Amino acid sequence: MGTDSITIFRGETAHLSNRVPVAPRLTKEFYEQEVAGIFRGGAWVSIASVQDFKEPGSYKVIELPTFKTSVLAVRGEDGELRVFHNVCRHRGDKLVHGGSGCKLRFTCGFHGWRYGANGELLSITDDTQFRGFKREEHGLLPVDSGVWQDLLYINLSKEHGTLEEWMGPLWNQYVNYGQGIEKVSEYRMVLRTNWNLAVNAFCEGYHNLFIHKNTVPDYQGGKGNPMRHRAYLEVGPHFGRYSAHGNQNHKATPAEAAVYAHGDKLFPWFPKTDPGALPQGMNPSHFPEWAFDIVHLFPNCVFNPQAHGYQYLWFWPIDADHTEIRVEAFFRKAPNPGARLAQAYSKVRLREVLREDLATMEAAHAAISSQALPYIVLSQQEMLIQNHYAAANRMLQAKGFNPPTLPSTVDPEWSAGVAAQ
Amino acid sequence: MSNEKSDLPTQLPAAFADLQPFAAEWALPSEQARYLKLHAVTLDQLRTFYEAVFPRIDAIVAHLNQYQRGQLPAEAMALYNLALTFTETSHPIDLRWRDVDFDDAYNWRAFGFVGPSATQTES
Numbered sequence: 001m002g003t004d005s006i007t008i009f010r011g012e013t014a015h016l017s018n019r020v021p022v023a024p025r026l027t028k029e030f031y032e033q034e035v036a037g038i039f040r041g042g043a044w045v046s047i048a049s050v051q052d053f054k055e056p057g058s059y060k061v062i063e064l065p066t067f068k069t070s071v072l073a074v075r076g077e078d079g080e081l082r083v084f085h086n087v088c089r090h091r092g093d094k095l096v097h098g099g100s101g102c103k104l105r106f107t108c109g110f111h112g113w114r115y116g117a118n119g120e121l122l123s124i125t126d127d128t129q130f131r132g133f134k135r136e137e138h139g140l141l142p143v144d145s146g147v148w149q150d151l152l153y154i155n156l157s158k159e160h161g162t163l164e165e166w167m168g169p170l171w172n173q174y175v176n177y178g179q180g181i182e183k184v185s186e187y188r189m190v191l192r193t194n195w196n197l198a199v200n201a202f203c204e205g206y207h208n209l210f211i212h213k214n215t216v217p218d219y220q221g222g223k224g225n226p227m228r229h230r231a232y233l234e235v236g237p238h239f240g241r242y243s244a245h246g247n248q249n250h251k252a253t254p255a256e257a258a259v260y261a262h263g264d265k266l267f268p269w270f271p272k273t274d275p276g277a278l279p280q281g282m283n284p285s286h287f288p289e290w291a292f293d294i295v296h297l298f299p300n301c302v303f304n305p306q307a308h309g310y311q312y313l314w315f316w317p318i319d320a321d322h323t324e325i326r327v328e329a330f331f332r333k334a335p336n337p338g339a340r341l342a343q344a345y346s347k348v349r350l351r352e353v354l355r356e357d358l359a360t361m362e363a364a365h366a367a368i369s370s371q372a373l374p375y376i377v378l379s380q381q382e383m384l385i386q387n388h389y390a391a392a393n394r395m396l397q398a399k400g401f402n403p404p405t406l407p408s409t410v411d412p413e414w415s416a417g418v419a420a421q
Numbered sequence: 422m423s424n425e426k427s428d429l430p431t432q433l434p435a436a437f438a439d440l441q442p443f444a445a446e447w448a449l450p451s452e453q454a455r456y457l458k459l460h461a462v463t464l465d466q467l468r469t470f471y472e473a474v475f476p477r478i479d480a481i482v483a484h485l486n487q488y489q490r491g492q493l494p495a496e497a498m499a500l501y502n503l504a505l506t507f508t509e510t511s512h513p514i515d516l517r518w519r520d521v522d523f524d525d526a527y528n529w530r531a532f533g534f535v536g537p538s539a540t541q542t543e544s
Binding site: 261335 | 475479482486490501504505507509515523524525526531532534535536539542543544
């Protein structure tokens with residue numbers, strides 16, 4: 001394997017398996033292990049773009065179904081972005097009931113307790129009736145948080161390392177990718193599927209030749225690459241990423257050509273761009289016919305950088321059978337209203353591609369839950385999925401759990417060859 | 422709901438009088454409103470709108486680009502919303518779908534719009 005492909009493989013692959021028994025991973029019991037061993041077992045999870053917190057007082061309530069909790073993220077007067085449990089210290093009412101906005105004081109609707117944007121309890125009502133009460137001991141409860149470039153992360157595990165350790169080699173490779181960017185779209189939906197299957201659907205490009213024929217029939221591939229193999233594919237401890245091959249013979253549809261005539265060519269049209277102008281981590285192999293990267297930020301986020309913007313897809317497990325999917329798309333700030341029209345065209349093509357992807361995962365969940373399938377089989381092009389399960393297994397095993405595995409059928413010499421690169 | 426139709430500008434600039442008959446129905450403020458419109462019309466109705474706007478795109482972009490972003494007067498805003506509806510509903514015609522939606526797409530009614538997708542698209 002490997003000689004019949006354009007793909008450059010990188011990373012430690014010896015521990016991966018191309019056969020994964022998925023059905024046992026869809027049970028309620030296994031899901032509880034995943035929450036304990038992964039989400040509360042040390043993982044840093046991203047929850048929002050920092051674009052949502054532009055100025056002092058910018059706040060957003062973020063519901064986290066996986067943790068059965070709600071957090072309040074807010075930028076303080078000192079410029080610091082903090083995350084708190086969204087709960088009043090008095091009797092546990094939800095402090096801010098939802099949404100986002102800009103304010104520096106938060107008042108609980110239940111009894112009027114008032115907090116500052118730095119979490120400090122500023123005042124309580126009828127204070128003479130709280131005997132021996134110390135205001136300074138009852139600020140909002142902080143959540144461990146950190147920022148990686150454009151992403152706000154939290155960690156709800158009792159014991160964990162730093163965000164920098166968690167990000168590993170990605171930490172320094174995407175400097176300033178979120179500069180000069182604005183959000184153009186945001187979608188949410190709850191699907192009847194397990195979160196693993198939802199993440200997996202966005203971590204391989206093998207499907208695009210088949211699934212995306214209605215929306216973007218010719219956006220990927222090119223001469224000598226009929227199966228649209230990834231140009232570059234890398235796996236790491238908490239990430240996997242690949243580069244897609246942009247078809248240089250893409251035929252723009254009439255409206256696409258018309259709205260892109262006056263500015264940048266955007267998705268699904270990928271003219272050659274200078275790889276040296278991008279952050280180091282984007283198009284890591286400097287593939288000349290680059291379309292975009294898919295970066296799986298384990299466990300539950302997929303980051304999709306392109307030359308003119310990026311998307312995040314978050315997959316929030318609700319239970320073993322339901323996942324809330326949140327999608328946000330960003331473009332470089334448009335110079336004029338005409339460029340906004342071009343971006344609107346692109347975001348809708350992306351949205352319709354997304355609707356094709358979403359159509360697969362409920363059926364797969366139902367089919368795999370039937371227990372008929374002993375394991376799923378994964379190609380080399382689906383290595384990010386192999387890596388997802390390996391990363392999960394490593395964390396689960398560290399907590400004493402015993403996730404189901406099957407040995408790989410990939411020749412160990414192949415993995416040794418990749419490791420030697 | 423964020424899409425208050427009553428506040429919407431629908432009077433187009435005089436140079437676009439030919440598109441005025443479409444404005445009340447198609448100059449829609451948000452991605453969500455435009456998506457709901459797409460799924461509420463027939464392919465023939467969509468084609469009629471598409472064929473009216475398509476030859477005017479260059480002129481529309483030239484008109485809008487006279488203004489700074491965020492500074493569009495009401496008539497230009499109506500034109501902007503109309504042009505956004507064109508760009509965001511053109512794909513079924515462009516891609517030669519047999520309907521305004523396609524087989525094997527995720528149920529359009531279950532697709533949720535929030536944030537900038539649910540409010541007036543900034544110019």
